Amino acid sequence: MTQPLRLHPDRLFPADIRTRDIARALHAGVKDLPIVSPHGHTDPAWFARDEAFSDPASLLIVPDHYVFRMLYSQGVPLDALGVPTVDGSPTESDPRKIWRIFADNYHLFRGTPSRMWLDWVFAEAFGIDVRLEPATADLYFDTIDAALKTPAFRPRALFDRFGIELIATTESPLDPLEHHAAIRASGWQGRVVTAYRPDPVVDPDTPGFAANVRRFGETANEDVGSYAGYLAAHRFHRARFRAAGATSTDHGHPSSATADLTPAEAESLYARVMADPTAAEAELFRAQMLTEMAAMSVEDGMVMQLHPAVSRSHNAQVLARFGRDKGGDIPLPGEFVRALKPLLDRFGNDPRLTLILFTLDEDTYSRELAPLAGHYPALRLGPPWWFHDSPEGMRRFRERATETAGFYNTVGFNDDTRAFLSIPARHDVARRMDCGFLAQLVVEHRLEEDEAHEVARALAYDLVKQAYRL
């Protein structure tokens, strides 16, 4: 009585048959293009060591906050899902038990993108042809577990099989980048590059900030006792990251605030944030640092990404027991118009800068982001992010941003994930949704079909390479 698992070839295409026919044709032209993943959170150690993933639960459930937060919201304890604790106290360690809980609750994911990504992984990556449900839990576990022990499921083999042209990981300046070095030294041809995410040495609210900055200075051989030395350390580490293939920086600030202080003001602020800053000083320092990073980007050509406005670790009890990134991050309202002005006043018209803006506040798509990106040469719009990296989220983004910003002020797709096996599924969703959107424009005679083919290719492949300077 199990149900079949089928990935329908028309999935995500509009229902109307003429529109669907056009979407199919557009998709046929882009579905086999290589995957360029310019921003994400895969672990470079996977590609450096190329070891087998350990088991289905540790690969697909325990590290994936999309998955365990939904189970948790319906009463499944994180302990029962094997999520590790801050203090090392034990949680469930039997991956099969974890998997069975997941299977028992798989219906909770109906209507979510997680369901689509997971089904793709089950069907395409592992070749499973029955649906996940309590009765098939062990079949799934055994099938996946066996596959993971084979060479075909090692990270590099999957990288090649998935048609990945390039993947960017994200590291802090405190990272020695030894895995990236090992990858390059290994002779393997897969392109795995890093990205410069300086939050731990830019955000004074990071636990251990001052110690981080001192270590950051030491590895750069710069005296971070002065602001000039601190900035010089950034230049050192940015160059080090560029040598490891980085073409971009990434900034995860609680707001989009930017500032443009005088050197004396900045020096004095730096001294205060290295001591015991107020909340306002911390915010102003982050704001100032975005503008400093833009100035360095103008020099060294690194593309900036801004991912603002999330209330991190909103759930105090979950934070205390399980730590950060456990599904309790909640978006905040976004504001870009006033916040970005100091930075844009200096660099908004400079074609050497590319600043890619992301948001979790979809209201800003049509109100703020599209008008800004439709005017300033330095700005581009990142794709729908995190909670909105989903069919409806993608549809809303195109519907709300395109008429003002056009297609060419957007930058293709980011999977932004640590769930390596789902990467092709995520790009597939984006390509299908974009083709469906374009097909609707064609069928409503808002765009000619030959143009839609060009745009589909741009959205799937060309724009990401241009925007990220790959």
Next chain:
Amino acid sequence: MTQPLRLHPDRLFPADIRTRDIARALHAGVKDLPIVSPHGHTDPAWFARDEAFSDPASLLIVPDHYVFRMLYSQGVPLDALGVPTVDGSPTESDPRKIWRIFADNYHLFRGTPSRMWLDWVFAEAFGIDVRLEPATADLYFDTIDAALKTPAFRPRALFDRFGIELIATTESPLDPLEHHAAIRASGWQGRVVTAYRPDPVVDPDTPGFAANVRRFGETANEDVGSYAGYLAAHRFHRARFRAAGATSTDHGHPSSATADLTPAEAESLYARVMADPTAAEAELFRAQMLTEMAAMSVEDGMVMQLHPAVSRSHNAQVLARFGRDKGGDIPLPGEFVRALKPLLDRFGNDPRLTLILFTLDEDTYSRELAPLAGHYPALRLGPPWWFHDSPEGMRRFRERATETAGFYNTVGFNDDTRAFLSIPARHDVARRMDCGFLAQLVVEHRLEEDEAHEVARALAYDLVKQAYRL
């Protein structure tokens, strides 16, 4: 030359024919499920006394702010519609005259849910088969008036005919609940329960607040001179409401603010709000009381509902002449992430609490509410509310909330109405829109059809019973 009135069997289903076929099949599986109405504003006296409704205008126009606000917005005086005045000065008293004005202006409701609800009442409840327009005004009036005089249109007969399994009314702790007692004493089998809405003794901005609290204490035999006594009175009245079938509380606050004060702070704040509180003190007291109510819900199992952020009685002239609830309530921006943190820090992870969140700020669906409900075990999302209890409002809710919160963190439908005759129409709209949404997921291969049937039933019936613990 009158036009026919027809309720098309496919109404509200998507236009695409394959999608429509699936929607029809899904709807066939849920259309005859009983109506569970866990939150609304019908008058329990109707069911206690089971008297005939007086006339068409007094039943369908005079008490319905959806109806008379639209007429008023286009220049029809509320006096001419018979809306009663605060000072008792007379307004139009001839129901036929009121009805004719309504008929003359019925075109104003084109494209609104009121039009759909009213047409259902006319066609299904009263069997009328021509459209309401000036030429049919008297036909309508006479038909409805005659029907209302028959036993089939008494409240209990309609309750049974409508297939209502349970209806919850909403009362303040100052209410003796004598109608609910009368219903139970009558031997009639209809389930009419109350819900605990303590705003008049929780919101210091309520006119007569301190007197309300004293009366609240007296009926509980508690000394509300102390905060402990005040809380004990809540416990007494909550128990009294539970004895009258209540499984839920409801809170209509101007914001979602919550607080978690120390006992000493709360005691001192209570003393101030019983005297002459500032606006900030009133807000803080409401905030503290949400957390206190959550604490009591953890004890007694009552489900909390929060309906925040409305500017009540925005129109000063209408308020002065006609009083509250006269169509001049206007939504305010919502904010939940920071506002709910104090309450969630204490009870967000407690499976004994269910807190159902409503909003009139649709921006918060995808930005705040779905991420919160998709993580915290204690949170659920209420259905689209008030202005958004409409086809487009329901579509937006599902499109924006489902991908992050799933279906199972929502709680089915609330009609939330005092317009008793429209209750089946409102549930019908919700079931049709949900089936249409699910059909689209099926036709786009985002959900299998067997699953869609399960979800349709959950949305129409199962989830509301679970969430409200019925």
Next chain:
Amino acid sequence: MTQPLRLHPDRLFPADIRTRDIARALHAGVKDLPIVSPHGHTDPAWFARDEAFSDPASLLIVPDHYVFRMLYSQGVPLDALGVPTVDGSPTESDPRKIWRIFADNYHLFRGTPSRMWLDWVFAEAFGIDVRLEPATADLYFDTIDAALKTPAFRPRALFDRFGIELIATTESPLDPLEHHAAIRASGWQGRVVTAYRPDPVVDPDTPGFAANVRRFGETANEDVGSYAGYLAAHRFHRARFRAAGATSTDHGHPSSATADLTPAEAESLYARVMADPTAAEAELFRAQMLTEMAAMSVEDGMVMQLHPAVSRSHNAQVLARFGRDKGGDIPLPGEFVRALKPLLDRFGNDPRLTLILFTLDEDTYSRELAPLAGHYPALRLGPPWWFHDSPEGMRRFRERATETAGFYNTVGFNDDTRAFLSIPARHDVARRMDCGFLAQLVVEHRLEEDEAHEVARALAYDLVKQAYRL
């Protein structure tokens, strides 16, 4: 190898074939109705002088910030597009060179309304049948240039050919309205009226505000040393504008704030803003003036329009070199509920006032604007504005506003443009989108087809004449 340029007769209609058939039928009933353009920015000198437009670039690119901001956002310097500078330093003066740059970059407009408007101008106004691309740049330039030299492309001939019944321009009280006088004196029958936009004498943040006010007083022969004299000058100029056909005023404030000060407070505030006002005083004065303008509208019957909440000239470098209105205006969040209360407390219930509200913050459609307009007799909702005057913007407006405000609290379409040749295209987009929206209601059995025909006509023609008292 050029591509054909075709305006498909079904453009913008929904894909579903039954829905499209209904949309076609609705559109057939409204497509030939006269154009009523109650708010826009065409230059009355065109109609007064009836001279030929000079060349394709000066007509279609150089003055159109929709066009050059998109090119600029992708790195085309405004200098290369011939945008004039503040200091008169030369920019590109060869219209053919400008046109070629435009043709080279025409793909940037894919998916934007500018593309639809321009294609209409090319195909319908100029009869061109190949697509604009680099290879056809000169063909386009030569064809348009030659046409502009013919009598058929003079402003009055186009006005007649376009089927324009009335067009309103927008002038400041400092304008002598001599072009409007010349039009009336000329014997030409085209109805070109003005509208009263007093921002330069109402907004203390306008450069030269005090001097403006003094000139405003002199031409009115009023002593603007007192607030009473200042208000009297408004009355004088409003009467002067009404004599030039004006039926409306227009207010472009940075927020929707209104105030209702006592005469003494207002007098004192006026004295301060004529000297050196703080930002708060300037804001309060603008707020007070909206209420004063409403009071005058109650007297003289002029309809008020409020276009709030834009960060004007956000790009400091573009402002310094090229001046205002150069594509760098960015929307701000809107707030109407608290902001409008002082004005509404006085005039919201007065049927003599019509206040038409516009917004660039689409979140306010369902949250604030539709509830306000669905209640207050004095309020109406303006159509989607500026960035949202587009197919998706119009769809969102109808989807979000109709269920609460209905159709009859909206006021038809505004083209709001200075791009004269695009006016028929813009009205055509609005009529098509409205017919498509109505067709969807019909096919979903939410509205009967005979009613949809009535509503389509109201949206295209009747409501604008009623609302603007034309």
